[in-house]
Amino acid sequence: MSDRVHIYEVSPRDGLQNEPEVVSTDDKLALIGGLVAAGFTDIEVTSFVRPSWIPQLSDAAELIARLPRHDHVRYWALVPNMRGLERALDGELGHVATFMSASETHNRKNVNRTRLESLAGLREVIATAKEEDLVVRSYVSTAFGCPYEGRVPIDDVVTVTRALYEAGADHIALGDTTGMGDPVLVQQVVKAVAAAGVPLDHIALHMHDTQGTALANVLSGYLAGVRTFDGSIAGVGGCPYAPGASGNAATEDLVHMFQAMGVETGVDLDGAAATGAVLADVLGRDLPGRFHKYWLGARIRNAATRTA
Amino acid sequence: MSDRVHIYEVSPRDGLQNEPEVVSTDDKLALIGGLVAAGFTDIEVTSFVRPSWIPQLSDAAELIARLPRHDHVRYWALVPNMRGLERALDGELGHVATFMSASETHNRKNVNRTRLESLAGLREVIATAKEEDLVVRSYVSTAFGCPYEGRVPIDDVVTVTRALYEAGADHIALGDTTGMGDPVLVQQVVKAVAAAGVPLDHIALHMHDTQGTALANVLSGYLAGVRTFDGSIAGVGGCPYAPGASGNAATEDLVHMFQAMGVETGVDLDGAAATGAVLADVLGRDLPGRFHKYWLGARIRNAATRTA
Numbered sequence: 001m002s003d004r005v006h007i008y009e010v011s012p013r014d015g016l017q018n019e020p021e022v023v024s025t026d027d028k029l030a031l032i033g034g035l036v037a038a039g040f041t042d043i044e045v046t047s048f049v050r051p052s053w054i055p056q057l058s059d060a061a062e063l064i065a066r067l068p069r070h071d072h073v074r075y076w077a078l079v080p081n082m083r084g085l086e087r088a089l090d091g092e093l094g095h096v097a098t099f100m101s102a103s104e105t106h107n108r109k110n111v112n113r114t115r116l117e118s119l120a121g122l123r124e125v126i127a128t129a130k131e132e133d134l135v136v137r138s139y140v141s142t143a144f145g146c147p148y149e150g151r152v153p154i155d156d157v158v159t160v161t162r163a164l165y166e167a168g169a170d171h172i173a174l175g176d177t178t179g180m181g182d183p184v185l186v187q188q189v190v191k192a193v194a195a196a197g198v199p200l201d202h203i204a205l206h207m208h209d210t211q212g213t214a215l216a217n218v219l220s221g222y223l224a225g226v227r228t229f230d231g232s233i234a235g236v237g238g239c240p241y242a243p244g245a246s247g248n249a250a251t252e253d254l255v256h257m258f259q260a261m262g263v264e265t266g267v268d269l270d271g272a273a274a275t276g277a278v279l280a281d282v283l284g285r286d287l288p289g290r291f292h293k294y295w296l297g298a299r300i301r302n303a304a305t306r307t308a
Numbered sequence: 309m310s311d312r313v314h315i316y317e318v319s320p321r322d323g324l325q326n327e328p329e330v331v332s333t334d335d336k337l338a339l340i341g342g343l344v345a346a347g348f349t350d351i352e353v354t355s356f357v358r359p360s361w362i363p364q365l366s367d368a369a370e371l372i373a374r375l376p377r378h379d380h381v382r383y384w385a386l387v388p389n390m391r392g393l394e395r396a397l398d399g400e401l402g403h404v405a406t407f408m409s410a411s412e413t414h415n416r417k418n419v420n421r422t423r424l425e426s427l428a429g430l431r432e433v434i435a436t437a438k439e440e441d442l443v444v445r446s447y448v449s450t451a452f453g454c455p456y457e458g459r460v461p462i463d464d465v466v467t468v469t470r471a472l473y474e475a476g477a478d479h480i481a482l483g484d485t486t487g488m489g490d491p492v493l494v495q496q497v498v499k500a501v502a503a504a505g506v507p508l509d510h511i512a513l514h515m516h517d518t519q520g521t522a523l524a525n526v527l528s529g530y531l532a533g534v535r536t537f538d539g540s541i542a543g544v545g546g547c548p549y550a551p552g553a554s555g556n557a558a559t560e561d562l563v564h565m566f567q568a569m570g571v572e573t574g575v576d577l578d579g580a581a582a583t584g585a586v587l588a589d590v591l592g593r594d595l596p597g598r599f600h601k602y603w604l605g606a607r608i609r610n611a612a613t614r615t616a
Contacts, residue, residue: 212598260490290520
């Protein structure tokens with residue numbers, strides 16, 4: 001079962017976007033610095049939505065201007081439309097992510113468009129991004145369930161995923177927006193997407209732990225052949241438009257599980273756990289991730305033992 | 309993948325035994341009543357260890373005398389030795405559980421005996437219990453890692469498991485005492501135990517979520533053929549003798565995952581979630597389980613919607 005997986009870190013954007021208190025640009029840059037030091041190479045740093053939508057991300061331009069640039073690190077920004085794409089191009093960001101939902105109701109509430117309107121708009125955004133030699137990731141939200149509609153037909157997930165892939169998206173991230181997925185559904189969706197002609201090396205899983213199943217779902221996706229998984233350090237974040245949504249899969253928990261399984265992640269587990277522990281301290285509250293707490297407790301016990 | 313699993317609930321014993329405040333017998337009976345109402349049929353209610361060891365369980369005799377008896381509900385008590393077994397017999401309890409560790413250091417620190425001394429003693433306890441027509445479950449602690457020794461040789465886990473099975477134990481519960489297991493190790497241990505001649509329908513997995521992998525490990529055990537899983541409602545509890553150990557697998561998270569997978573548990577998910585939410589309220593603190601919080605949040609939102 002040994003293999004290699006790739007972790008895509010979303011904490012600066014998806015993690016912080018619905019924090020009650022606006023996190024300062026300096027604190028975000030410190031978080032990003034910790035992630036880079038821990039070996040993360042794909043980090044979603046912000047979103048070019050209208051600042052009034054998500055005050056947490058209104059510092060997008062400044063943040064991107066101040067990013068510590070490294071050849072091996074890819075910084076991603078969410079772009080809802082052509083205007084967002086233009087702002088990403090202004091910031092000389094080479095990697096952008098689009099988003100729409102697999103379910104009609106969530107798509108309407110999230111972006112105030114029908115799914116067909118979103119697909120038409122995203123085709124233009126993706127085509128323009130590719131002309132500009134950008135790398136494009138496209139999120140398919142509510143791919144494993146919709147908070148408004150419940151179960152989402154797998155055919156709808158396949159149709160949207162395939163349309164985005166054919167539109168030129170380099171990567172498709174299937175999002176379990178409110179943690180409604182289960183290991184069997186994850187297998188069914190992944191197999192259906194692959195059977196529809198979207199190669200699994202273009203598929204990522206973006207799981208939320210709202211109902212406790214994120215790691216089990218990630219394991220199921222791994223067993224089904226997916227090798228890219230999204231995480232948010234310490235499990236911070238959720239979807240501001242989805243009732244009940246909270247807690248992305250905790251990155252350090254993913255990294256720990258895969259490392260323990262003998263699956264290479266390229267991430268330093270201690271560095272990831274430390275970054276999660278520091279973020280919990282910065283935000284001044286308990287964060288849902290498990291491993292960073294275990295890691296911190298072990299260090300405290302070890303220190304006590306040494307001084308005893 | 310659809311099938312049926314059996315849930316063994318440990319919250320009254322393993323869950324509450326290291327609570328900082330002693331939980332009253334009345335509160336324990338309320339918890340047990342909630343568990344029975346939710347459809348749990350195997351509940352580990354207490355332990356006949358020396359009261360001075362674990363004050364939380366010093367009410368064992370009174371608790372057992374006051375248990376609401378139902379033909380379909382099996383109440384279990386932990387018995388460390390012959391004296392404990394006698395107390396279980398005095399209480400007319402038909403189901404007892406023994407325990408020892410797969411690793412030498414944890415066994416010494418936990419019961420102050422070598423593993424061979426424990427095996428010799430447990431053979432006598434199990435033989436006597438069987439003569440009295442009791443059903444016996446035997447825990448093998450540190451089956452997936454030892455907090456003192458690290459990785460535990462799979463051969464040691466197999467040797468102890470097989471010895472207890474041959475001694476007459478009806479069920480063997482492999483315990484991940486400090487949550488060190490991972491999905492690959494779980495598969496390796498389960499397959500090794502089965503290959504050594506212990507039928508998997510006599511094996512249970514008792515996972516802890518200390519490092520976040522409990523549900524993924526349960527899924528891996530399910531895929532390897534295990535059908536009995538231990539849980540503690542709301543994830544309460546841990547092992548008082550193992551540094552860093554905290555949080556049994558949360559029962560309602562297990563039940564939710566299996567139910568979502570189409571795997572029957574015989575437990576009412578709403579009842580399990582409600583019992584977890586009530587226990588968190590009784591203990592007056594946040595408990596690590598995920599699903600009971602999601603369930604409570606959904607009910608609050610629904611109530612708000614109805615009154616809006």
